[in-house]
Each structure stands twice: as structure tokens, then as C-alpha cells.
Amino acid sequence: MFPERFSNLPAYAFPRLRALLDHHAPGGDIVHMTIGEPKHAFPAWVTDVIADNAAGFNKYPPNDGCPELLTAISGWINRRYGVAVPETQIMALNGTREGLYNAAMALIPEEKNGQQPVVLMPNPFYQVYAVATVSVNAEPVFVNAVAENGFMPDYTTLAPEVLERVAVAYICSPANPQGAVATRQYWRDLIALAEQYDFRIFADECYSEIYRNEAPSGALEVAREVGADPERVVIFHSLSKRSNLPGLRSGFVAGGPECIRRIRQLRAYSGAPLPLPLQLAAAKVWDDEAHVEENRRLYQEKFAIADEVFADVPGYQSPEAGFFLWLPVDDGEAAAMKAWTETGIRVLPGAYLSRDTEAGNPGKGYIRVALVAPKTEVRDALITLRDCIYG
Structure with a gap:
């Protein structure tokens, strides 16, 4: 039923x-x-890379991502955000929707301070945030993202009794649908709130490479700048929008060693890794900025x-x-x-x-x-x- x-x-x-x-x-x-x-x-050479590595369809792909792909993603994070993330703290995703869902399954506890955990999310929101929340029997709390707050949800306005139950806060920046961007100060304030009330931030940054003038700040880079707990922020990225490859189903999640260990453990039982030829193509795509x-x-x-x-x-x-x-x-x-x-x-x-x-x-x-x-x-x-x- x-x-x-x-x-x-x-x-x-x-x-x-x-x-x-x-x-x-x-x-x-x-x-x-x-x-x-x-x-x-999308880049014309993507199909050539897949064809050149087609023999890889005859193998089970690495669950967490092949070395070439993890190296390429780690390099991209460092170039883009100035943060050195080891490959052990990255996992390749079969599209970021998988990661946004499974991270909740792996990281949200059954209780927070003896009560039902709360998950914060912007309103409007990507539907997977709500489905993931309900799947782990947590309570979704929708915080309106409207013109008055720059279309970014202000979680600092929530009552302490709510914040004490928060296990995870989802943030989409750049935001879908409004196109708003979290400023560095926004990230600092949210990370400080997460440190104070001991919750994680799931930063959905899939639109990070489509911007008008200035590249948006990233949650992970600001977390490193302020010296936050390494487990505080988990980021999610994709080739779907950045590289016009939604059908490749290639994304990644990166975060603290314990977060990624638990997400990888869940993937070992229930995940669907990207086929090896597609992983190798994705590695080339992450390496190219033109x-x-x-x-x-x-x-x-x-x-x-x-x-x-x-x-x-x-x-x-x-x-x-x-x-x-x-x-x-x-x-x-x-x-x-x-x-x-x-x-x-x-x-x-x-x-x-x-x-x-x-x-x-x-x-x-x-x-x-x-x-x-x-x-x-x-x-x-x-x-x-x-x-x-x-x-």
C-alpha cells in the first residue's frame, strides 16, 4: 500500500x-x-569519447565514479571555487536528482533532539526536496522565497523551537525558478545558523555556470572560508545545464568525509551508477570550459x-x-x-x-x-x- x-x-x-x-x-x-x-x-566530441570507450558497456561501472571522472570533478571544483576536495569526498551521480534524494536517505536521522526532524526548503521548490523529506518521515517546512527577500528563503526568521529540530536545509542557488543568487553574506549567515543549530546544508547548485555577469559564490567555498565543520555543507552539481547534457545523467555530490561515506554506502546497496563509457565522457566534459x-x-x-x-x-x-x-x-x-x-x-x-x-x-x-x-x-x-x- x-x-x-x-x-x-x-x-x-x-x-x-x-x-x-x-x-x-x-x-x-x-x-x-x-x-x-x-x-x-553539447560538445560534438562527446559521442566520439563514448564510441571510443564503448567496450566499457561490457563491464559493471564503478559505483562511486571511475578515477578519471573523480579526478576531473575534483579539478573542476578547485578551479571553480578554489577548494581542494579529495576524490574520496566526491561521488558521481546518475543525475543530481538521485543525489538530492539519497543524501536525505543517508544523512537525515530518525530524530533530532528527541523529536521528529525538520527539513527546510525554499518555496517555490524542486519537488524532490519534499519527496525526500517525506520518505524519511521528516517534517517539511516551506519558507517563502519572494521579491521582498531577494527570492532567497530567510531561514534565520524561523522560531528557535523549529530550528532546534532542523536536520537539513535545502538551498537552490542560482534559484529555480526565480534566477536569484545566494550572496557570500547569505551563505555566511546560513552556515552560521547551521553551526548554531547543528544541521546540514544541501546546496543544489546545478545552475551555477549559467549566469549574467559574475560567477555565483558556492556554499562549499564559503564554508571553507569561515572554518565551518567539514560535514556542514554538501554540494550537488550536474552537466545537464552547464553542458547541455541532461540525457547523459552525470552529476556529483561532494562534502565532508563522513557525509560522503554514508552516501556511498547507500549507493552500494541501492544506487544505479553511470555506465563506464558515459563516466569517461563526463570526465572530458568537466575538464573543458570552452x-x-x-x-x-x-x-x-x-x-x-x-x-x-x-x-x-x-x-x-x-x-x-x-x-x-x-x-x-x-x-x-x-x-x-x-x-x-x-x-x-x-x-x-x-x-x-x-x-x-x-x-x-x-x-x-x-x-x-x-x-x-x-x-x-x-x-x-x-x-x-x-x-x-x-x-
């Missing part, structure tokens, strides 16, 4: 969107701007287009990073329906990414728009969307 604790989970966003729109005819040629699936080209710079340039062009198109829209905020627009509307569902039935453009109501709280649903007055299509298509669609919703 399906466990009762899963009954209160919010419905997944895309089935909800299909239920909302699919029984209505589109008002024009269909343009998908809902899913954050990169459309830019394609990442080109990818970032293409997104920067599309952000410039968005800023031009929506310059006169009240409440529009240009995102700092990521590849989504978080557009203000009166009602997200109504706006999505209007865009679909009048233009054929498919966007996602913000409420489908967030949870109702006492302070309201922070996504209700927004739609999320993915800028993953080619530049010309994005420009045409954004102009059409502006005229439809704000005209």
Missing part, C-alpha cells in the same frame, strides 16, 4: 499543466516554454532580449542566473490558459512549483518561462507572450 505520508505531497507540476491545458485547443503554433531542458548543442563559456554567452543574449521585451512590464525583474523568467501576472493559471488558448505558447503557472502556506502561495502571481529554445524563437515567443498577457 502507498504510505499515507505521501498523500499530502503536491501533485507534480507537469501533469497538473496537462490537466489544465490539454482539453483546450492551442491558439497558434505550439511553442513549449515550460520544461528546463537545454536545447543548445563549451561552457559559449553556452553562457547564448543565454546572456536571450536574457538581454527578455530585458528589452519586458522592460515596461511592472514588477519584471531580470534574473541573475539560470535560464528561466519568473514573470509577474495577476494569476498564473489564468495567464497560462490565456497564453495557450490565444497564442499556442505553453508556460508553467508558478503555483505549480510552490506550496500554500499561511503567508499564501508565493508562486500564484507568476508564470515560469524557459529560455531554452534558439534565440530567434525565444524573441518571437516573448514578444507574442508580452502582447497577449500584458498588452
